[in-house]
Amino acid sequence: MAVTPRLTWLEEKSLRNLLGNASLSLLYKGSVHGYSIGDMFQRCSRQGTTMTMIYLQEETFGVLMLGHIPTIADGFEKPHISFCFSLQRKGTVIQIPTSFLNLLKVTSDCLEFSSSDGLIFSVYPEKNLLSLHHLLVKQLGLQSYSSSQFLEYEVFRVEGIKDDPDCIKMMMTATQHRRKLLADLRDYKPHADLVSNIRILLLGPVGSGKSSFFNSVKSVFHDHITHQAPVGSDNISITEQYRMYSVRNGKYGQYLPFTLCDSMGLDETDDVGLCLDDIPYILKGCVPDRYQFNPCNPITPKHPNFITSPSLKDRIHCVAYVLDINSVNNLSSKMAAKLKQIHEEVLNCGVAHVALFTKVNNCDEVLQNNLLNMTRKMTSQSQVMFINKMLGIPLSNILMVGNYASEQELNPVKDVLILSALRQMLRAADDFLEDLPDDS
Structure with a gap:
């Protein structure tokens, strides 16, 4: 039986636009495949660039990780380039161009990411818990508290994009600027x-x-x-x-x-x-x-x-x-x-x-x-x-x-x-x- 993502068609379209019309394929769904680090790694390692979606009560938190999610044999402190973003209602994407340089810590119950400027978030799949640094909450425009229970956890394989941080950052920045230009032009009135x-x-x-x-x-x-x-x-x-x-x-x-x-x-x-x-x-x-x-x-x-x-x-x-x-x-x-x-x-x-x-x-x-x-x-x-x-x-x-x-x-x-x-x-x-x- 096919596994259906929680991600809506409108949200997927927003994400595909954000990444220059990349395609998304569901690899892992927590409620179906099991809420454990081991289950997730088993299904998602060596799949290329991935996008993780964590669904909160009113919004969605996402992480784009370039390159392969490591296997256990690779070790759990291998540097990775990642970007985080949030999905608001009606599929509107708000993104932050911060590069998360290291997958700092992986234990049997926790994934923790950190950026060069100290912004951290942690995921506890078995507890359905997402913990975000308060500055990250503010920059992403999230309404949730820094520590929130999530409803679902999904990982998608991303195809059709370059594994180039500068290219991804340009695409994400362009999507944000596109939205601003559209808003300005829709509000325009002649002199x-x-x-x-x-x-x-x-x-x-x-x-x-x-x-x-x-x-x-x-x-x-x-x-x-x-x-x-x-x-x-x-x-x-x-x-x-x-x-x-x-x-x-x-x-x-x-x-x-x-x-x-x-x-x-x-x-x-x-x-x-x-x-x-x-x-x-x-x-x-x-x-x-x-x-x-x-x-x-x-x-x-x-x-x-x-x-x-x-x-x-x-x-x-x-x-x-x-x-x-x-x-x-x-x-x-x-x-x-x-x-x-x-x-x-x-x-x-x-x-x-x-x-x-x-x-x-x-x-x-x-x-x-x-x-x-x-x-x-x-x-x-x-x-x-x-x-x-x-x-x-x-x-x-x-x-x-x-x-x-x-x-x-x-x-x-x-x-x-x-x-x-x-x-x-x-x-x-x-x-x-x-x-x-x-x-x-």
């Missing part, structure tokens, strides 16, 4: 309530990843991969209509206060791709949703759906130049000239602007350890300096993402880059709104 919705225009060469960026943003807010906007190839623009994409806060949630406006790709050949004469009208808010682009015939006020008197809410509040980081240094002189011509129009309209590099392969190397800023190595890359010099965009407004293309699951580090880019676009739009004259 001074001048408009109820920020409009961000995505402009860039064919195949640069404009539609994919919208799909990626929606995927993060929906917590699963989505492909609403059709995506073309590097050479063919599949976007032929002007599309205004809104994003819900979850599948059935309210619409968030921003719209991503997708445009036809730019092409270096004349009469192919987005017509530059359309851009002033797009920026001013004269072009309606689902307008069919014609590279040879730009929109005019005679078009039946032309918006003749656009208000501030109809205008573009931020332009994002979307560029493939792998081909920026190889832009043709014609494409560079088109981008400069567009940027002059953007500057004339006073619209906020950022550059968004897509197709970044090494997402985990982009951000510093605190995930708040890009590393100096990334900001000094030739692609960054090229766009900084060509368009005069400040380094703080040159952003990097790895859009979701072929993936089936979300990655917290990718999500942090996507959400950080969106937040910077909204901040740039707020600067634009704040700088408007009083009679706008």
Whole structure:
């Protein structure tokens, strides 16, 4: 008969997200296999990285141990790298990036862990007792007392992650930062309530990843991969209509206060791709949703759906130049000239602007350890300096993402880059709104 874990589907999903979509397989369940150190070691030794879940009355305490749980023959004071965390109600993960360097003590009735800063916890399986240092209780956000009876004790094998402490720490930190970014963006309101919705225009060469960026943003807010906007190839623009994409806060949630406006790709050949004469009208808010682009015939006020008197809410509040980081240094002189011509129009309209590099392969190397800023190595890359010099965009407004293309699951580090880019676009739009004259 199969043994069913106490861990719920929602909790397991939170843990898998925490670890970058690792898989969990139940090895040991105290109420089934016996509450003793010997029983646990017999079933869990030499199984690779494991996750121990200790279920308290209102919350769950967890420990991720990298590498094998030792056998009796290995000795019981062999150093191990471990991380502890807590699971709150509704599957919310709160984690602490402290490394527990040693499995200090194993007796017939006790497991004891200690960290370099002295935080200790002990487990007494036969007594169903968990003892935690009071600082650890506070840092993990636990409501229980330092010494608590637990309801169940389970150990899972963890597969699909690197046994690399730095990688695990980055993933766990990214999950925490992702949650904060989502909360900030869900609470976002445009500056001074001048408009109820920020409009961000995505402009860039064919195949640069404009539609994919919208799909990626929606995927993060929906917590699963989505492909609403059709995506073309590097050479063919599949976007032929002007599309205004809104994003819900979850599948059935309210619409968030921003719209991503997708445009036809730019092409270096004349009469192919987005017509530059359309851009002033797009920026001013004269072009309606689902307008069919014609590279040879730009929109005019005679078009039946032309918006003749656009208000501030109809205008573009931020332009994002979307560029493939792998081909920026190889832009043709014609494409560079088109981008400069567009940027002059953007500057004339006073619209906020950022550059968004897509197709970044090494997402985990982009951000510093605190995930708040890009590393100096990334900001000094030739692609960054090229766009900084060509368009005069400040380094703080040159952003990097790895859009979701072929993936089936979300990655917290990718999500942090996507959400950080969106937040910077909204901040740039707020600067634009704040700088408007009083009679706008």
